[in-house]
Amino acid sequence: MLFEGLELVSALATLAACLVSVTLLLAVSQQLWQLRWAATRDKSCKLPIPKGSMGFPLIGETGHWLLQVFSKIFSHEALESYLPKIQLVIQDTLRAWSSHPEAINVYQEAQKLTFRMAIRVLLGFSIPEEDLGHLFEVYQQFVENVFSLPVDLPFSGYRRGIQARQTLQKGLEKAIREKLQCTQGKDYSDALDLLIESSKEHGKEMTMQELKDGTLELIFAAYATTASASTSLIMQLLKHPTVLEKLREELRAHGILHSGGCPCEGTLRLDTLSGLRYLDCVIKEVMRLFTPISGGYRTVLQTFELDGFQIPKGWSVMYSIRDTHDTAPVFKDVNVFDPDRFSQARSEDKDGRFHYLPFGGGVRTCLGKHLAKLFLKVLAVELASTSRFELASRTFPRITLVPVLHPVDGLSVKFFGLDSNQNKILPETEAMLSATV
Numbered sequence: 147m148l149f150e151g152l153e154l155v156s157a158l159a160t161l162a163a164c165l166v167s168v169t170l171l172l173a174v175s176q177q178l179w180q181l182r183w184a185a186t187r188d189k190s191c192k193l194p195i196p197k198g199s200m201g202f203p204l205i206g207e208t209g210h211w212l213l214q215v216f217s218k219i220f221s222h223e224a225l226e227s228y229l230p231k232i233q234l235v236i237q238d239t240l241r242a243w244s245s246h247p248e249a250i251n252v253y254q255e256a257q258k259l260t261f262r263m264a265i266r267v268l269l270g271f272s273i274p275e276e277d278l279g280h281l282f283e284v285y286q287q288f289v290e291n292v293f294s295l296p297v298d299l300p301f302s303g304y305r306r307g308i309q310a311r312q313t314l315q316k317g318l319e320k321a322i323r324e325k326l327q328c329t330q331g332k333d334y335s336d337a338l339d340l341l342i343e344s345s346k347e348h349g350k351e352m353t354m355q356e357l358k359d360g361t362l363e364l365i366f367a368a369y370a371t372t373a374s375a376s377t378s379l380i381m382q383l384l385k386h387p388t389v390l391e392k393l394r395e396e397l398r399a400h401g402i403l404h405s406g407g408c409p410c411e412g413t414l415r416l417d418t419l420s421g422l423r424y425l426d427c428v429i430k431e432v433m434r435l436f437t438p439i440s441g442g443y444r445t446v447l448q449t450f451e452l453d454g455f456q457i458p459k460g461w462s463v464m465y466s467i468r469d470t471h472d473t474a475p476v477f478k479d480v481n482v483f484d485p486d487r488f489s490q491a492r493s494e495d496k497d498g499r500f501h502y503l504p505f506g507g508g509v510r511t512c513l514g515k516h517l518a519k520l521f522l523k524v525l526a527v528e529l530a531s532t533s534r535f536e537l538a539s540r541t542f543p544r545i546t547l548v549p550v551l552h553p554v555d556g557l558s559v560k561f562f563g564l565d566s567n568q569n570k571i572l573p574e575t576e577a578m579l580s581a582t583v
Contacts, residue, residue: 215344216513219268219337219364222416225520227334230413231267232521235259236528244563249538251556252380256373258282263521264368269361270336271321272328284313289370293549315358322357337364367514371438374550375522377557378436379429382483383529384537384559389428389485393530396424403531419523427485429522430495433504434471435483438550441466442506467503468547474501534562 218224239259243250261282265271273281288310294303325338335343341360345352352360383390397403400421402414419425441464449459457463472480476494477487487494495502505512512518529535538560543553 215341215348218344219340220514220517222516224335224337224340225516226416228267228336228517229416229520229524231334232263233413233524233528235263235266236521236525237532240528240533240561241563243561244533246561249558249560252559253373253377253552253556256376256380257286257369260369260372260376260521261285261365263372264365268337268364268368269321269325270332270338271325273317273321277317281314281317284310284317285365285369288314289366292366311362314362318358318361319354322354322361368517370550372518372521374438374552375432375436375518376525377552378438379432379522379526380529380535380559381542381553381557382428382432382436383526384535385542386483389483390530392424393428393526396422397527397531402527414524414527416520419520419527422523422527423490424485425523425526427488428526429519430488430502431483431485432522434477434502435481436545436551437467437471437504440468440547442510444508444510467506470500470503474498476501535559536562 236259239255239262243255262278265273265278265281288307291303291307291310294307296304298304298308322338332339338357338361342352342357345356383393394403400418402418443462443464446457446459446461446463450457471477474480476497478494486492500507503511505515505518536559538558539555543555543557545551546554
């Protein structure tokens with residue numbers, strides 16, 4: 147009995163020691179993150195900037211002048227040049243999904259799609275498919291560990307992230323050197339071109355390390371959150387067929403989809419997409435209900451009071467995007483998927499600045515938000531005009547919020563190819579049609 151009591155006391159002491167150790171580790175880690183955050187954002191900060199960009203220790207250093215460069219990368223003119231390439235990547239991907247004999251894991255495939263878009267369109271790399279697949283696997287390992295505690299120990303997530311980053315940068319350096327040597331046949335300036343040109347305009351010749359860090363920043367910005375939103379879009383179109391049909395009606399009204407069903411020839415343009423009001427409402431509602439990330443961090447610049455509590459200058463605060471959307475008084479029936487809440491007739495988001503902020507707000511709003519919305523709009527148009535798809539499981543999966551919002555099983559969906567009358571082509575029929583005689 148005494149021995150069992152001693153064992154219990156020993157176990158409790160061990161547990162208490164573990165809790166204290168974890169608490170101390172988290173406290174130290176928080177201070178490290180705050181140091182990185184301050185040093186990378188405050189121009190007047192005299193601290194040496196640690197390795198890490200935008201507060202993240204694995205991505206790379208980003209100079210403040212790059213914020214101006216990135217705004218040029220995501221400008222209206224740049225988006226217009228990206229649009230045809232984005233459309234082609236999405237069309238190729240949907241054809242591949244439709245030709246697959248079994249259901250696909252939408253979230254996994256959406257991650258591959260956004261990664262391919264970043265590599266092929268944003269960066270203009272001509273990487274062979276096999277190498278691209280390997281690079282994607284390494285990048286996934288990098289992303290899985292990017293938010294790990296900054297403690298460099300063997301077998302730690304931080305160490306795995308560092309190793310993945312090193313492998314990534316080797317592949318990126320090879321792709322960058324090949325791209326710099328081959329400048330012929332270009333019909334548009336991609337983000338990497340603009341990055342290099344803009345740096346020269348600022349009197350700065352970028353080193354290879356800075357180029358690798360910049361490309362990794364762009365891939366990171368275009369990857370996880372866009373894949374999350376793409377998956378949510380497909381899930382909501384599956385759940386709400388009337389929304390999908392209303393979207394098709396708008397495409398017919400604008401000549402993007404013929405009355406018989408088949409899509410019109412030609413590429414989309416920004417002004418065409420801007421005129422699709424209901425499409426804009428659908429994307430807005432997806433981002434309201436299914437914001438990929440929970441919120442963001444800000445540093446208090448001036449002491450203020452909120453609901454009777456004083457928030458001192460210099461404190462780090464977190465704002466919640468999801469809670470804001472769920473509690474904003476301007477939205478009616480907040481849990482209902484209702485794109486028409488953003489229509490001109492209702493405009494539930496018109497009152498107040500910060501009721502709707504899927505991309506954050508203020509001067510630190512997401513620089514790539516217009517690219518993300520463009521990608522989602524093109525995906526929605528192609529889904530509505532060239533695809534038929536159905537849920538391959540008995541019920542819709544539940545949603546998890548970590549590390550970004552996504553279905554727990556990835557969302558199993560069967561895609562079908564279409565004939566000229568918008569009828570589904572079964573895999574065996576497609577194989578027979580494509581066979582040579």
